[in-house]
Amino acid sequence: MKPIENNVVGIIGLGLMGGAIAMALRSGGLIPPGGRGRILGCDIDGDTLAAARVDGVIDEGFTSPEPLLGRCDMIFLCLNPATLLEFMEKQMRAFRPGTLITDIAGIKGHIAAAMETTLREDLDFIPGHPMAGSEGGGYGNAKKCDFHGKNYILTPLKRNKGENLEYLKALLYRMGFGRITCTTAEEHDRKIAFTSQLCHVIAAALINCEADREITRFGGGSFEDLTRIAILNVPLWTELFLENRDALLHRITQFEESLEKIKGLIAEEQKEELQETLRTVRNRRAAMG
Amino acid sequence: MKPIENNVVGIIGLGLMGGAIAMALRSGGLIPPGGRGRILGCDIDGDTLAAARVDGVIDEGFTSPEPLLGRCDMIFLCLNPATLLEFMEKQMRAFRPGTLITDIAGIKGHIAAAMETTLREDLDFIPGHPMAGSEGGGYGNAKKCDFHGKNYILTPLKRNKGENLEYLKALLYRMGFGRITCTTAEEHDRKIAFTSQLCHVIAAALINCEADREITRFGGGSFEDLTRIAILNVPLWTELFLENRDALLHRITQFEESLEKIKGLIAEEQKEELQETLRTVRNRRAAMG
Numbered sequence: 001m002k003p004i005e006n007n008v009v010g011i012i013g014l015g016l017m018g019g020a021i022a023m024a025l026r027s028g029g030l031i032p033p034g035g036r037g038r039i040l041g042c043d044i045d046g047d048t049l050a051a052a053r054v055d056g057v058i059d060e061g062f063t064s065p066e067p068l069l070g071r072c073d074m075i076f077l078c079l080n081p082a083t084l085l086e087f088m089e090k091q092m093r094a095f096r097p098g099t100l101i102t103d104i105a106g107i108k109g110h111i112a113a114a115m116e117t118t119l120r121e122d123l124d125f126i127p128g129h130p131m132a133g134s135e136g137g138g139y140g141n142a143k144k145c146d147f148h149g150k151n152y153i154l155t156p157l158k159r160n161k162g163e164n165l166e167y168l169k170a171l172l173y174r175m176g177f178g179r180i181t182c183t184t185a186e187e188h189d190r191k192i193a194f195t196s197q198l199c200h201v202i203a204a205a206l207i208n209c210e211a212d213r214e215i216t217r218f219g220g221g222s223f224e225d226l227t228r229i230a231i232l233n234v235p236l237w238t239e240l241f242l243e244n245r246d247a248l249l250h251r252i253t254q255f256e257e258s259l260e261k262i263k264g265l266i267a268e269e270q271k272e273e274l275q276e277t278l279r280t281v282r283n284r285r286a287a288m289g
Numbered sequence: 290m291k292p293i294e295n296n297v298v299g300i301i302g303l304g305l306m307g308g309a310i311a312m313a314l315r316s317g318g319l320i321p322p323g324g325r326g327r328i329l330g331c332d333i334d335g336d337t338l339a340a341a342r343v344d345g346v347i348d349e350g351f352t353s354p355e356p357l358l359g360r361c362d363m364i365f366l367c368l369n370p371a372t373l374l375e376f377m378e379k380q381m382r383a384f385r386p387g388t389l390i391t392d393i394a395g396i397k398g399h400i401a402a403a404m405e406t407t408l409r410e411d412l413d414f415i416p417g418h419p420m421a422g423s424e425g426g427g428y429g430n431a432k433k434c435d436f437h438g439k440n441y442i443l444t445p446l447k448r449n450k451g452e453n454l455e456y457l458k459a460l461l462y463r464m465g466f467g468r469i470t471c472t473t474a475e476e477h478d479r480k481i482a483f484t485s486q487l488c489h490v491i492a493a494a495l496i497n498c499e500a501d502r503e504i505t506r507f508g509g510g511s512f513e514d515l516t517r518i519a520i521l522n523v524p525l526w527t528e529l530f531l532e533n534r535d536a537l538l539h540r541i542t543q544f545e546e547s548l549e550k551i552k553g554l555i556a557e558e559q560k561e562e563l564q565e566t567l568r569t570v571r572n573r574r575a576a577m578g
Contacts, residue, residue: 131509151506181506188507194499195512201551202491202515204570209547210483216577217440217470218477220420223484225514226491230574234567241555241563252552256545258498262490263541266530274530278523281493285519288505 001100001167002073004174006036010072012065012087014043014052016134016233017104018078019142022057024175033059040068048139069094077103080236081243085114088125097122100164104130106192106236107244108155112185116157124164127185129153129192130177137233149178153192155185193247198255200237201248203230290389290456291362293463295325299361301354301376303332303341305423305522306393307367308431311346313464322348329357337428358383366392369525370532374403377414386411389453393419395481395525396533397444401474405446413453416474418442418481419466426522438467442481444474482536487544489526490537492519 001007009025011018022039024030031037033056041058042065043049049061062068069075069091077084084105095101101123105111108127115125131151134144152172156165169180183191206223207230216224241248265274290296298314300307311328313319320326322345330347331354332338338350351357358364358380366373373394384390390412394400397416404414420440423433441461445454458469472480495512496519505513530537554563 131507133509150510151508153507179506191504191507195504195507196509199495199511199515201548201555202495203511203574204567205544205548205551206487206491207570207574208551208566209543211573213573213577215480215484217468218420218442218480218484219440220422220485221439222488222492222518225517226488227574227577228514229511230570232567232571234564234571237567238560238564242558242560245555245558249552249556252548252555254498255494256548256552259491259494259541259545262494262497263538263545266490266534266541267538269531269534271527271531275523275527277497278493278521278526281496281519282521282523284500284502285492285496285516288502288516 001164004030004037004171005032007031007073008038008040008071010040010042010065010068010075011058011078012042012075013078014041014045014048014058014139014142015078016137016139016141016145017130017132018043018076019052019057019139020132020145020147021076021078021104021130021175022052023142024147026057028175030171030174040072042068043139051139065091066094069099070096072096072099075099075101077101079103079105080239081105081107081111082239084111088114089118092118092120095120095123099123100168101125102128102168104128106196106240108185108188110243112155112157116159119159124159124161125157126160126165126168127155127157128168128172129155129188131196132177135228135231137236147176149176152177152180153188154180154182155188156182189244190247193244193251197240197244197248198251200229200232201241201252202255203227204232206230290453293319293326293460294321296320296362297327297329297360299329299331299354299357299364300347300367301331301364302367303330303334303337303347303428303431304367305426305428305430305434306419306421307332307365308341308346308428309421309434309436310365310367310393310419310464311341312431313436315346317464319460319463329361331357332428340428354380355383358388359385361385361388364388364390366390368392368394369528370394370396370400371528373400377403378407381407381409384409384412388412389457390414391417391457393417395485395529397442397474397477399532401444401446405448408448413448413450414446415449415454415457416444416446417457417461418444418477420485421466424517424520426525436465438465441466441469442477443469443471444477445471478533479536482533482540486529486533486537487540489518489521490530490541491544492516493521495519
């Protein structure tokens with residue numbers, strides 16, 4: 001791969017994450033405006049493309065991917081999981097030979113499986129998941145999506161070229177991410193069901209059992225912290241919950257059992273055992289940093 | 290009451306909240322050092338008192354309350370709920386006539402009930418609950434406890450003097466609090482069981498079902514936000530959970546039912562209904578601000 005500043009990078013989908021990635025490439029000075037490198041954006045919404053051009057975040061905008069794909073050295077696919085596989089199937093012939101492709105989907109199992117078998121031999125697809133986000137969604141919220149010090153998960157395929165993997169990792173660190181973890185797609189989906197999807201389900205369940213809008217008068221920070229993520233991108237999270245259904249259901253059940261245990265200690269006023277549990281919890285969470 | 294800058298204010302218990310209250314009175318310029326007003330601190334730990342004196346946060350420190358109580362115009366009782374009632378019973382004769390007393394306990398029902406009936410007639414006790422805090426506890430963390438814009442709940446007694454209530458409210462706003470809500474002790478305990486205690490139980494249950502310390506590699510903010518409060522003051526929260534047992538158990542059950550509904554929609558892959566629920570949740574949380 002050429003140095004990033006000389007590359008033509010395509011961003012497919014200029015939503016929250018696509019917009020934030022373009023911004024990190026541009027404002028981080030990785031692909032400066034007027035240099036040899038280019039940032040090409042593709043989105044079905046012409047207004048988004050116009051806004052991104054005015055912001056100087058992309059050099060050119062396209063409402064369909066065909067004219068863009070043949071020009072790119074590297075592609076960030078910033079689409080919802082289901083759309084992504086349709087896109088790859090439909091556009092498989094349009095990519096330039098040797099293109100390094102990566103995605104940002106929050107579930108990886110079926111994407112990794114499909115790419116292992118259906119990807120053109122002269123392309124390289126490295127599945128990825130930036131652990132960053134922001135309330136709301138869309139290009140309009142992209143500026144609020146801060147990558148600095150955040151986690152990034154990669155679930156490399158057996159066929160990925162080592163040099164491309166190293167190239168992508170270096171690029172992600174330069175974009176601001178603080179820690180990159182390589183793991184299998186299955187492990188990713190099991191862990192993410194806990195750290196991300198279960199947390200969103202809990203936030204939704206909390207909000208769904210209290211209709212009083214004035215309840216925030218009684219908030220001291222914990223309620224606000226636990227439910228901020230309830231302002232979610234509805235189609236995206238519906239898809240994530242359903243696509244990672246089995247792992248998520250397992251984690252919900254695990255959490256329900258854990259909650260039931262603590263509830264039991266409170267109901268039976270088992271002070272000693274409750275204190276012991278809270279001490280374990282306190283130490284464990286503190287050790288997580 | 291005299292203007293606050295001329296008052297002698299006693300803080301009983303220089304832990305996280307007592308320390309933060311003393312700091313807000315001092316650094317906010319309400320009771321400046323060297324003025325006519327004084328901040329007197331009482332704590333069983335002599336090292337804490339010494340630290341608070343070195344910090345200039347209190348003018349004098351006492352390891353027992355007797356010599357302090359007779360000098361104060363106003364008292365902030367910053368003790369755990371159970372200790373508080375013992376303290377009031379034991380020290381009832383020591384307060385100066387006319388003293389305005391307030392507390393910071395996170396549950397109010399039994400405190401309000403006891404004060405309605407057992408308080409000396411020439412004293413005024415206004416139960417209160419600052420909705421602010423910080424991870425960990427103790428005077429050492431008090432600086433991290435920011436009052437700016439935070440909620441404060443007061444559960445006035447029928448016998449409270451109107452002028453004292455207005456005085457306390459004005460003082461709290463000047464200390465930085467952003468919104469004061471007056472309600473009954475019963476309503477406070479029902480609402481707080483949801484916004485505070487349930488959230489802490491959920492955070493504890495989440496941490497208690499995952500022993501992997503490396504799980505934070507898969508964190509994107511939501512897991513961290515939901516579990517930060519798991520680093521809790523164990524004796525205090527054990528007491529709060531058990532003292533507000535009935536209201537808390539009711540809220541846990543309510544939450545479990547809400548969670549079970551969402552789990553069912555995911556298990557049965559009811560996409561439309563799941564989207565509808567998440568839309569309701571999103572709009573409701575957004576409206577809460």
